[in-house]
Amino acid sequence: MDLNYYRTLIAVADDCPVSASVVPPERGGRLTVAGVQHRMLDGDPHVLTQEDVLFETWLRRQEPGERSANEVARLRDAFFSKPQACLRASPLPKKYGWGLLFDAEGRVALCPMESDAYRRIVEGDGDGVTVLKAMRSRRA
Template sequence: MSYIDTFIRVAEDCPVERGGTPVSERPLLPAHVIQYNLLAGAPYHYNHEELLYQVHVRHKGIPEEDRETRREEIWTELFSKSHPCLRASMLPKKYGWGIHYDTEGKIALYAKESPQYDHFTSGGEAGVKLLNAMRNKRR
């Protein structure tokens, strides 16, 4: 699912008060670490589908040359099934990152303690829909 003009707030039961950098010791990085690396390094560069694709090829360790030559095949296979939106990502659920989709659906991260996060969550940006990230635990 892709959003436009939407801000995903940190989950109500997020265990941190500040946006933290997710890390992993595993050779193949988990999806949330790849999401963070891509979005932190290039705010408003990726839309949801492109982010999913980039996370997928990195997570699966698909070589760069295959990413180019087999892009359409990989893309078609990837999107032949549904995928969760970023409301379910560990970034807003565990690591304290709000997620903004601009008018073109391009994505940027904002730390929970940042003035930009406050700006979006206080309704400071007209026309931006506010959603909560999914909770970590059921009520």
């Protein structure tokens, strides 16, 4: 089953507390989920899919250690055997002002909410890009 988005922008949540994108801070000297995702996407735009980001985020927050390709594949299969929240629930668009822009192949890049590209897409000039809002942090 394919969990990826295609030609889609996950726009910041209506109750996002920032007016411009910010780099997620560490907490207690460790990267948060938002920090892990930001590093992955900031360093490699339009390389990873939603499935890659979800699994890699989980994997990087586990106990460190060397894993064989077979073990990683087994862990990935086990990870996706259970329902997973999509990136609409990511703290990046919910709290830190980062839109998530998926290309035609389902690969994702950060799209800062203050950028011209973000504004154009949200205003409907996104050349066929579907806009979905991130999930709110609190009930309306």
